[in-house]
Amino acid sequence: MSRYLKIIVTKEVKELIRDPRILIGIILVPLLMFPLMGYAFSLASESAEKELMSLKVSVLDEDKSELSRVLLETLRSAPNVVLSESNTSDVDEWLRSSWGSGARVAIRIPRGFESNITSGTPGVIEVYAFIRSLSMAETSALEFVNSLVRSFERNITISIIERNMPHANASTILNPILEVARTVVKGNVTDMPPQTFMSAAMSQSYMMPIVVMLLIMLAAQLAVTSVAMEKEEKTLETLLTLPVKRVTILWGKLAGSAIVAIAGVAAYMVGFMYYMNTASSSFWTEGMPQASIGVPLEGYMLLAVSLFFSLMSALAIAVLLGAYTQDVRSAHSLLGILYIPVFVPAFILMFSDISTLPLGVQIVLYAIPFSHPMIAAKSIVFGDYFIAVVGIIYNALFMVAVLYVAARFFSSEKIVTAKISWG
Known part of the structure; x- marks a missing residue:
């Protein structure tokens, strides 16, 4: 990392963390909200038992x-x-x-x-x-x-x-049939009842769309806020006059927003896992191997790469949207354009497998880059890495295209003059 890039990344992170709206809303609230929800559920259960x-x-x-x-x-x-x-x-x-x-x-x-x-x-x-x-x-x-x-x-x-x-x-007359239910996953036979396996697997499959959706939303909010704040406070022009390549400024903003977004999602997941552990009973009983639906190291690596490409694409789009606004409020309004291709695939893939959907819906979901980490998460569980690799290639190409557009935009004077009139 060059010295100038490191300085810009540090500046972006400090500015975002110092903003009380971001510190409280993205990091502190989820750390407190989910444990309080879990405590409330636990309190209700204890009251019922009493x-x-x-x-x-x-x-x-x-x-x-x-x-x-x-x-x-x-x-x-x-x-x-x-x-x-x-x-x-x-x-x-x-x-x-x-x-x-x-x-x-x-x-x-x-x-x-x-x-x-x-x-x-x-x-x-x-x-x-x-x-x-x-x-x-x-x-x-x-x-x-x-x-x-x-x-x-x-x-x-x-x-x-x-x-x-x-x-x-x-x-025997009342129960003439003794059913011994087993589950076959990845070619391995386990004594786990299929209902228990599906409950546990579905609960895990819900998590990835939620995590991806939160990560992209938070990262996009931070990126668009960073650009909009500087345009609102007229500091972007000063930053652009420094002896630093504008592409370096772009990468600094993307990296700073990504770092804070990852911290925010970590806070969400820590709080959410505490809530799940408090409010829900374990699906697993003694002797049931959790490894049956586990993901090997190479699977996690593919998932991380797919998520990284999707995240960088979302950040670049958010920076472009932020450059077309004059203040933070209008930036958040314009960001709603990005929420649609994030929300819709997340909710569809939480409850459906893409292979069971109509062909037209499959094509639309495959065309949306933010769908691929969610699709990869489900396919990797069953050892199908082909879909994940194809998605990574598609996301990499999409990311390169979006970053190219963003870099060209930052290299021109439109970064200062561009705006969308809201009437």
């Missing part, structure tokens, strides 16, 4: 049969369940009383419950969920009671089978 420590269930047993008593014992023996029985004959009064007593769930066992089951007719149980607030505790309470009712139902089913078929295995 509520379930004493789950009040109101029961109206109108059947008074042996099976209804077994159901009551099932509920009563469950941990954390406080059972409240009622002897009223008025259902509406019972519901009002249950609501007033603070019950979370109410269960009514109508007359004929046992006789229906013994005669081969389904027995009816009415379950009322008292929704007092929109919280995780309400959902958790109902799911817990429903799991107890399903357990009771299974026990009844087993009892009926054993009574009518004493020599049969009731569990």
Whole structure:
């Protein structure tokens, strides 16, 4: 790195970091926002668990049969369940009383419950969920009671089978098929269930479009802000009069914006990973190899090269857009042009594989240089490096073309006189 380039890069980084809007909005906010979101989610989960420590269930047993008593014992023996029985004959009064007593769930066992089951007719149980607030505790309470009712139902089913078929295995009759699901990835067979693998793989595939989108957006914002600030404060003309090649000034601005953007994305990812670790349970269980969807070193290298070319192209375009504005506000407005080819591919590729899309959509996505790091991330997971290499070649050519245009622009007087009138 030449001395002049190093000086310009240092100047750009210092100017960007000293701007409180950039320091707070790009670096400090994500470091604080995501952990606070994770803490809020954790607090909600703890609150729901605390509520379930004493789950009040109101029961109206109108059947008074042996099976209804077994159901009551099932509920009563469950941990954390406080059972409240009622002897009223008025259902509406019972519901009002249950609501007033603070019950979370109410269960009514109508007359004929046992006789229906013994005669081969389904027995009816009415379950009322008292929704007092929109919280995780309400959902958790109902799911817990429903799991107890399903357990009771299974026990009844087993009892009926054993009574009518004493020599049969009731569990085998209820579950005649034992599915052993395995996953084949890159030709390797693992004992991981496909649902678990896809959940983990999809969660990782979401991350790359998000990272690419954030990195390009932040880098573009910094680059366009750098040029617009200097045009707004009339310092760009002074910088251009220094005995430094204008191409060196261009590279200095690009490098300075890229450095600060990478720091901003790192802050985003640190905060986001903390949020994911706090708010989400792990997809992996003991004995499930995470390496099944891992990326080897050469894959990461290809991904880094593809991301670098896309980033440099975005920075060069942002610098050109910034040169056509007179202040920071109009620069950010004009930058919206660049957001469209960044946002659209990111959202499409987060939920779709490019090979499954219509041919016309595939052509458009392949033509957008910012799509290729996202496409490469998915293909590299399965060991397909061809698409990544082709994307790198395309991005390199696109980057050279954009940098050539930017260099020609900086070498002319248009860098000072160019502007777009907003009326």
